[in-house]
Amino acid sequence: AQSVTQPDIHITVSEGASLELRCNYSYGATPYLFWYVQSPGQGLQLLLKYFSGDTLVQGIKGFEAEFKRSQSSFNLRKPSVHWSDAAEYFCAAHNTDKLIFGTGTRLQVFP
Amino acid sequence: EPEVTQTPSHQVTQMGQEVILRCVPISNHLYFYWYRQILGQKVEFLVSFYNNEISEKSEIFDDQFSVERPDGSNFTLKIRSTKLEDSAMYFCASRLALGQETQYFGPGTRLLVL
Numbered sequence: 079a080q081s082v083t084q085p086d087i088h089i090t091v092s093e094g095a096s097l098e099l100r101c102n103y104s105y106g107a108t109p110y111l112f113w114y115v116q117s118p119g120q121g122l123q124l125l126l127k128y129f130s131g132d133t134l135v136q137g138i139k140g141f142e143a144e145f146k147r148s149q150s151s152f153n154l155r156k157p158s159v160h161w162s163d164a165a166e167y168f169c170a171a172h173n174t175d176k177l178i179f180g181t182g183t184r185l186q187v188f189p
Numbered sequence: 190e191p192e193v194t195q196t197p198s199h200q201v202t203q204m205g206q207e208v209i210l211r212c213v214p215i216s217n218h219l220y221f222y223w224y225r226q227i228l229g230q231k232v233e234f235l236v237s238f239y240n241n242e243i244s245e246k247s248e249i250f251d252d253q254f255s256v257e258r259p260d261g262s263n264f265t266l267k268i269r270s271t272k273l274e275d276s277a278m279y280f281c282a283s284r285l286a287l288g289q290e291t292q293y294f295g296p297g298t299r300l301l302v303l
Contacts, residue, residue: 110290112291114294120296120297121280121294121295121296121297122232122280122294123294124291124293124294127290127291129290168231168232170232172290174245175220175237175239175244175245176222176234176237176245176247177222177224177232177234177282177292178234179231179232179233180231181230181231182231
């Protein structure tokens with residue numbers, strides 16, 4: 079079955095440190111891929127998306143993600159984390175007419 | 190910037206009661222969705238809707254659930270007889286058109302069934 083996996087349930091980083099959140103997908107073909115962020119009590123905000131073309135995509139809030147077909151991965155990165163980045167991050171893949179979400183990674187940021 | 194809105198933000202109901210969750214998608218969008226997120230779990234697809242018909246539904250979306258676009262702006266999810274396990278955050282989403290695959294989400298309605 080098609081699936082999205084986020085291996086890290088919880089990550090803690092210090093403010094100013096770099097960040098990488100992992101996402102792997104299992105699909106027959108290259109799906110459209112997304113990263114969403116959910117702040118506490120809030121909805122899902124789109125950070126960035128990959129459809130085709132350049133495998134390094136830029137998003138909002140200084141985030142970027144790299145699609146690697148050979149590894150079936152779409153990892154999210156940020157060079158310097160801010161305290162306001164503390165949230166839950168969801169990777170998702172588009173499948174027919176719906177999104178398949180990973181289980182999410184909760185990011186904690188220490189000052 | 191246009192956004193998806195949802196009402197109410199929170200709803201508490203008794204088991205067996207009917208609830209209607211409301212959504213106003215982005216005005217020129219044509220595809221509409223409901224997802225849910227049980228506390229501590231991942232976001233799950235419920236149903237997609239296009240041209241006044243259900244396009245796809247998950248196994249979660251059983252006969253207790255229904256969706257409707259009663260007018261040109263609202264998109265509703267009805268749960269006829271709520272169960273305890275229906276307690277979750279329900280998200281509405283919309284997207285523009287074919288070839289525009291990005292879905293935009295509303296802030297959600299937190300439903301608590303007692």
